[in-house]
Amino acid sequence: MSEQNKTPQTLQEWQAMAETLQIEGRAFINGEYVDALSGETRATRSPADGRELAQVASCGPEDAELAVKVARKTFESGVWSHMPPMERKKIMVRFAELIEQNKNEIALLESLDAGKPISDTMNVDVPGAVTTIRWSGEAIDKVYDEVAPTGPNELALIQRMPLGVVAAIVPWNFPLSTTAWKLGPALATGNSVILKPASNTPLTAIKLAGLAKEAGLPDGVLNVLPGPGSSLGKALGLHMDIDCLTFTGSTEVGKTLTEYSGQSNLKRTFLELGGKSPNIVFADADLDKAAEAAALAVFYNQGETCTAGTRLLVEKSIAGEFIEKVKKASERFKPGHPQDPNTVMGALIDKSQFDTVEHYVGKGKEEGAQLVCGGAASSAVEGGHYYEPTVFRGVTNDMTIAKEEIFGPVLAVIEFESEEEALQIANDSIYGLAAGIWTLNINRAHRMARDIRAGSVWVNNYFGGDITVPFGGFKQSGNGRDKSLHALDKYCELKSTWIDIS
Template sequence: MPLLRPRDGSAGDAQIPATSAAEVAEHTCAAEAVFHSGVWSGLDPRERAAALLRLADLMERDADHLAALECADAGKPLRECVENDVPGAIESVRWFAEAVDKLTGQSFPAGPGVLALTEREPYGVVAAILPWNYPLAMAAWKIAPALAVGNSLVLKPADTTPRSVLHVEKLALEAGIPTGVLRVLPGTGAEAGEALARDPRIGALSFTGSTRTGRRILTAAAETNLKRVSLEMGGKSPQIIFADALVYGEDLISQTIESAFLTAGQNCTAGSRILVHTDIAEEFTRRFVAAASALVLGDPEDLDTDIGPVIGGGAATRMLAAVEEARAAGARVLLGGTEVPVVEGGHYVAPTVLDRVPAEARILREELFGPIVTIQTFTDEAEAIALANDTPYGLAASVWSAQIDRAIRVSRAVRAGVVSVNSYSEGDLTSPFGGWGESGFGGVEKSLRAFEQWTREKAIWVSLHG
């Protein structure tokens, strides 16, 4: 049986059996039977909510263990896991559990003698394919709304980061969620992921990951049962900084640093393209580079570590090749641009900052998914917007300006699904999250609208007699 090994050098001899395509078919068949049995789908929504709330309590009980698994598998700094990822996942489960009884249909004024209404129903068997950078947080965004509305969910974690999600599967059983309602299937994308995308029993599939893989999933769905596909993919997010933004002082620097380097830049909303007004470019760049150079690369388990290793040696090589290509074309490397030895077995890319990058350089358009930032300058609002939109992606952006009318005007002009003003933020659970263009489509990951990707709408037309 093929085995999965978590991220190289990070988790000792831990090996996990990889799910085959045949096993995927067996599990989806079992999930379908569970759905039709009504042991979960037939419950009152508040009963399902109660079970999910128990799951959240158990995740909170095991929070330290979940954080340790995330740290070991993904190489994420333990502090990130403890302070952000695990609490965020728990909050997501609770929020969707408490929100599910707010999901309603509509009635329509069709005239006398007629009752016209809609309701939302679960698909039955649904699937989710997760990325490796935020395994638990992304799992919670999908598990909670999918299960809350009554589906059976088959979930494939990334082959390098399966263990925290496997633990949540165990906790779901402990919480009283029936066997087969949540099925976690570790495996490769080429086999298990492809099998899920092609399985005719699956009515909806949510994917978070690369644009290249998203295209393959769409093709597989089109060639089989035309299942609903929701895609949240890559990004090349701009951080637009106007001259008056210096009024925000250290908050400006700390948040642009966080946007660029959180999770070693392995974040789909990472602000990897900084666009700064020429009037403050020199001062901003000096302060930004100084703050980036102070970030601590270290053992992910050390709570003082700011940046851990990237996911693997191949990723590091690819990132640094793009930096060297830009340098050869005339870009100036202000910081980093190298792999540095920190912890044996880990691949650490130093925080890297470039400016004077030629407009045609691929480093400005391709998502590198690492701690690499470019700085470009602009002279006016129109140029800032043009630079921000010079990308096939459209996931996130930040706009910094003390003039709120300009900030709103630019936010509306930037082509992105999520725009934060005078901050780096993806919003909280009450606001929707999703991308445009090559960043994805087909669903929203947060807010009440997240239920839409896990349910389908049915119109009911009743003729009234008498």
Template sequence: MTLATHDDWLRRAEALEPAVTHLIDGADEPGDGAFPVVSPRDGRVLAEAADAGPAEVDAAVAAARRAFDHGPWPRLSPADRGRILLRFADLLEERRTELALTISLEMGKPVTDAHDIELRAVITTFRWYGGLADKLTDESPHTAPDALALVTREPAGVVGAVVPWNFPLTLAGWKIAPALAAGCTVVLKPSEHSPLSALLLGRIGLAAGLPPGVLNVVAGDGPVAGRALGLHPDVDVLAFTGSTAVGRHFLRYSADSNLKRVWLELGGKSPNIVLPDAPDLERAAATAAWGIFFNQGEMCTAPSRLLVHRSVAEQVTEAVVARARALRVGDPLDPATEMGALVGEHHLDRVLGHVRTALDDGARLRTGGGRTLTGTGGSYLEPTVFDRVAPDSRLAREEVFGPVLSVLAFDDLDEAVALANATEYGLAAGLWTSDLSTAHRVSRALRAGTVWVNCYEEGDLTVPFGGMKQSGNGRDKSAHALEKYTELKTTWIQL
């Protein structure tokens, strides 16, 4: 259960003493520099976090390499690794309130969402992979009678994981848990906007029984610490979630170093298609509004393009606008808040730039579009809806990563599919229809890694998640995630 009142969370925030040093080889490492972690809630400095340079990244990778090459972790039985991951999940549950508070303070999401949604996802992830660890099997293909062939999955080695600020622990868990289950060791580099929750996560893993060096956490910015990790010759696999532009850098780092495998989950400009035969237009509108404003719109899968059949476009748009106007924007530590602060002033300015460009391009602003709660010192934006958005405009094509919805009308199904696919991204999509044949045909026609039909953002750990086109490659979640962190080895025995 979350704490009951705003005052409860405020008191806990005053007493919070976040972890601020790197975790390298099982020990605190302050490093040579520090940087301020600013809360978008009120613009105040939460803490001075250790700032990793190449030396700290080298030390973390060296610790992970020793732990992989000589330590016990890859040599433990899968069942023993699974038990430690299950203990990890238990300790995350015990520290759930502290973790949720830290996330809310450092990146601005409502603390109830951090507690009830993000931490639930993180805990479930470690439990799921802890349970899966000893259930993977190798292969023995049928060959000639005088030979025995074995195909084994072996841990890939040292994994560098670079994760963003919007879901700092969910996305870290999606990478760390399967990598650890496979027997890999990890160097985690969180965003410089949300390092505190990740630094705490690393210490919880150590308390759960991870041997020193198995999970290392270094804080720092992307152009320095992220680049050092991407170029490091002793990193075997690099897993990244973030922007497409930064994803390209990691591919270059791989080419310029040791050709490490690079797995990318990148941006999105997800279409949400509403047909006139949707089973419930009001629910479709409510879900569209929830999807774009949840987490302040700072989601790669956010349904930022609402594609509505012209015959119902005004009805659906009015319903979305009404929900946007009713949404409570406020202090992330207030349990009544439905939308918190954007991650910082830099990002708020960027999103407002998209709003100005949309107006210049002729889109009609239906609600929002401006800063709010300016007296708090925080980075707050009104829920924003545009319609009459031109398909070739920047608002329809570029990822805003904020609470800004573009509405586009269409006249027939072929046009809807063409509009949906008219983007460089291919992460996710939504479709609302009562016709089973339409659901199947359109789902197959959409170039997206996930298609939700008559819902949005649904799923669990059993299903894979990832994108097509410039939304990336590889998959998080499910047993398929193990493919990123294992190597297939063939052993042929002549009998």
């Protein structure tokens, strides 16, 4: 391995690499890095210590207008949309290879920008993005159209056609992963894409744009616009010449984007939104394994995870014993510097999110929940916003901390006495993104998995799955699906062509 590609092994080595990193902050339109038309920029700051990382283009409606015109012209030219599937596949696979070759830089950018532990960005986020782009590319020439079973004098063709111009708005908690989940199927099916990263985590999206061009993606197929949701996101949502909007983020914003669709051209709107996922532990479970997973389920990624198992439902007969196991398991999630390879839990994204966590911890105490551990800020690194793993017991499902998404390392433990009560509590939520079930009773596992209203149900594990299975939610957790072959369908129109051959 060359010295240039050698992976840093210590905090000091990662920091040294960060000092020499040339960070690109411009938008990417029609195959070129460009300033926002207004010339405005916005500082993106490291959650680790608050220092400025780069000045990033602050795009607005005028940039959206330009990008849409470029994307539409490119789509209609057929340079990508009509390219033979096998040729598109080669470019997508090359794109994945370039992400892999640049893994150190991309992992560092993600850690710097989002406050995520470098061990996670290196071992989870970057490999996941590589797999998603490569798998989507490999699928292109293996998904067949159909011929309907007509009579002998007709021929009916059923074809998947690209939608056209897709706008993808991705969140700040998993910027790289969700970007890959959108780009993979949208590009594979022949669309042009306008990607709007979250305004506080734009760096990996901007980097990927250049790598896509290097891989051979034609100019204008992928355009990246960093900028605020209030103006840029609204402009994309209301634009009359965008065919599809795919969004991962809060339920509140998802509802607004759905309204924009109705107010404009009824663009397809696919949403992966919030969650308040139940993680249900029965007395017959492997309690040690379940406790380790329960801590991971809520404290991974600082709790800034839409699928976080923030409601821990525990059978009453084992509640005391199990909570002690979870408390002990939470000790390994001590906040630390995100660029330290030994850090398991990094920094909250910013002061606003820190204040949100503080608010909900206060509500938990105010409404009578019992604080088991945590409940306070951590001084892991000066200038950053860190919070201790926090566990409440004695929670009832009508408490604020059991109903509302906190997006921080706060666990609400709710006790139950029967399978029926556990199911009722689990489904008593506006959300339906994910759920966990811990039991060695195979019949109970199947009953619960069947009846819980959630898009992903994990039995005797948490966060299970890979690119081959769909991901998305029920109820106010959204619609549509990321990942798997089902995601390809979301970026296609079905066209029926009926031919009379009599």
